[in-house]
Amino acid sequence: MSKTNTHDVIVIGGGPAGSSAATWLARNGHQVLLLEREKFPREHVGESLLPFCYPLLQDLGVIDQLKKNFVRKPGVRFIDRDGNISTTWCFDHVIKDDTYLSFQVIRGEFDHILLKNAAKNGAEVREETSVVAADITSESDRVTVTSLDASGKKSVHSARFLVDASGRDAFVGAKSGWRKPREELDRTAIWSHWGNVKLTGGLEEGLSIIIYMGLEQKGWIWVFPLGENRITAGFVAQNSYLRDQQRKLKEEGSKDWKQDLCMQELRHSKFVQGLLEGSNMLIPMQVNGNYSYEVKNHYGSNYAMVGDARGFIDPIFSSGVFLSIKTSSLVSAAINKQLRGELNGKNEAMETAYKQVSGAYNFVHRMIRLFYNPHSVTWAQAGADGKTHKDHENAMAAGHYMLSGDFFENYQKFEGFFQILEDPKQFRRYKKLVIDRDDFVQPSCHSRWEEVFKDMVERDAERTAELAL
Ligand SMILES: Cc1cc2nc3c(=O)[nH]c(=O)nc-3n(C[C@H](O)[C@H](O)[C@H](O)COP(=O)(O)OP(=O)(O)OC[C@H]3O[C@@H](n4cnc5c(N)ncnc54)[C@H](O)[C@@H]3O)c2cc1C
Incomplete structure (x- = not known):
């Protein structure tokens, strides 16, 4: 029988949700053990961050490093398949300080920065260590977690609280039978990175x-x-x-259907086809399947689920990392209160935190349903700059705030904008008054190269020089 190691909190998973929760809890003086299955850096999907991540990343203490490492993102451009209709949403329309400029990150590097930051803040981080069992049902209310390290050594740990941040594995939810797919969003993604690409169409300004x-x-x-x-x-x-x-491609003799299918679909867009000419693929084709599900029982007296372990929704609006880190911030504060005993039996702080978290997830889910509703507006049609159409100023600002991530504290205030988008009659009027203008279809937020690429390019040059020494 192996010796049991005791901790205040055990965190399963070292993605953005787990490492940020570990940082905030360790900073509050709790003894935190974070167990991560992989050796970092490891590749991961989900590279575009919402501007509302900025203050959270600043609080975590990593913002200066991110500025040096990654492309800055001033907004997002939606295009229809034929490239005939597009709108560009620039975050500086509604965010008037530095935080409007978000990030496009290489997730392997980004997640590694956050994980090292958790260790720097006092969490004990063990990579290449998989959690294989977690018991949250003990009468004593302590949790018991069993892990296996890379050498096959089994360890048993005990803690007052368990944070499940295991991503789409949703460890506690899956083991407890609490995870179920969202069938209406039953989709798969195939993707890769390409080099030697000439950036155009707004990409050269950092736009998604x-x-x-x-x-x-x-x-x-x-x-x-x-x-x-x-x-x-x-x-x-x-x-x-x-x-x-897949069946069609195999019948036609495809030797690598994932690769062929991805290229076939990307080339359906003339814009992407043009970009990929003369480029080279930098990492093997990646597949993320069946990714939409929900989990119930998000928290209990001795555990909480954060990030994708709490539920996952279609990533069309690039909201995943923000939802994850913001949830970790709210939930860590509630766990801190609980562990300090500042409660009278019932953890109202946790209830309040999850009410806000569920409000935000439901809100994004409604945005997603709207995106896929063929009878409703597409986001390629739904923008405006508001300078000339004051009547719709509020609706237009709401759209920008929604795409920036303002849906935890303020989601109720967007009801009016939703109603415009969801009602074809109202939308037709809105489109005529607001959208059909030349300036709004420009693929630009007028961002300068110095703002978007300079720091990263200088860092790369420094790195190359160091390696040459
Ligand atoms: C196709 C696609 C595109 C996306 N695009 C975006 C985007 O542009 N922007 C955005 O913000 N989000 C995007 N997302 C969502 C984003 O990837 C996730 O929301 C985000 O990574 C969640 O972070 P997390 O920390 O919860 O989970 P993860 O980042 O997945 O981290 C979970 C960690 O837990 C570890 N783990 C799992 N099980 C165990 C175990 N048993 N023991 C120990 N460790 C374990 C894993 O190794 C992993 O490192 C996208 C997702 C998909 C599928």
Whole structure:
């Protein structure tokens, strides 16, 4: 029988949710053990961050490092499949300080920065250590966690509280039978990174580009700039469409259907086809399947789920990392109160935190349903700059705030904008008054190269010089 190690909090998983929770809890003086299955840096999908991440990352103490490492993101451009309709949403329209400029990150590096930061703040971090069992049902209310390290050594740990941040494995939810798929969002993504790309169409200003693929795929393409000549690009489509295409490609003799399918779908967009000419793929094709699910029983007296372990929704609005870190911030504060005993039996702080978290997830889910509703507006049609159309100023600002991440504290205030988008009659009027203008379809937020790329390019030059010594 192995010796049991005792801690205040055990965190499963060292992605953005786990490492930020570990940082905040360790800073509050709790003894935190974080167990991560992989050796970092490891590749991960989800590279485009919402501006509302900025203050959280600042509080975590990593913002200066992020500024040096990654492309800055001033906004997002939605395009329809044929490239005929597009709108560009610039965050500085509503965010008037430095935080409007978000980040396009290489997740392997970004997650590693956050994980090292957790260790720097006092958490004990063990990589290449998988959690294989977690018991949250003991009468004593302590949790018992069993882990296996890379050498196959088994360890048993005990703690007052368990944070499940195991991502889409949703460890506690899956083991307890609490995870179920959201069938209406049953989709798969295939993606990679490409180098030697000439950035155009707004990418050269750091913009995210999202292309709606239409009714057959019920999906979309993303293209984000990760460097001066590097992009991440991928497509998301409904599983039934993917199965049909996979069969078709195999019948036609495809030796690598994932690669062929990804290229086929990306080339459906003339814009992406042009970008990829002369480029080279930098990492093997990645597949993320069946990714939409929900989990119930998000917290109990001795455990809490954060990030994708709490539930996952379609990533069309690049909201995942923000939802994860923001949830960790609210939930860590509630755990801190509980562990300090500042409560009278009932953890109201946790209830309040999860009410806000569920409000935010439900809100994003409503935005997503709207995106996929063929009878409703597409986001490629739904923007405006508001200078000339004061009547719709509020609706337009609401759209910018929603896309920036303002949906934890303030989601109720967007009801009016939702109603415009959801009602075809109201939307037609809005479109006529607001959208059909030349300036709004420009692929630009007028960002300068110095703002978007300079720090990262200088850091790369320094790195190359150091390696040459
Ligand atoms: C196609 C696609 C595109 C996306 N695009 C975006 C985007 O542009 N912007 C955005 O913000 N989000 C995006 N997301 C969502 C984003 O990837 C996630 O929301 C985010 O990574 C969640 O962070 P997390 O810390 O909860 O989980 P993860 O980042 O997945 O981390 C979980 C960690 O737990 C570890 N782990 C799992 N099980 C165990 C175990 N048993 N023991 C020990 N360790 C374990 C894993 O190794 C992993 O490192 C996208 C997702 C998909 C699928």
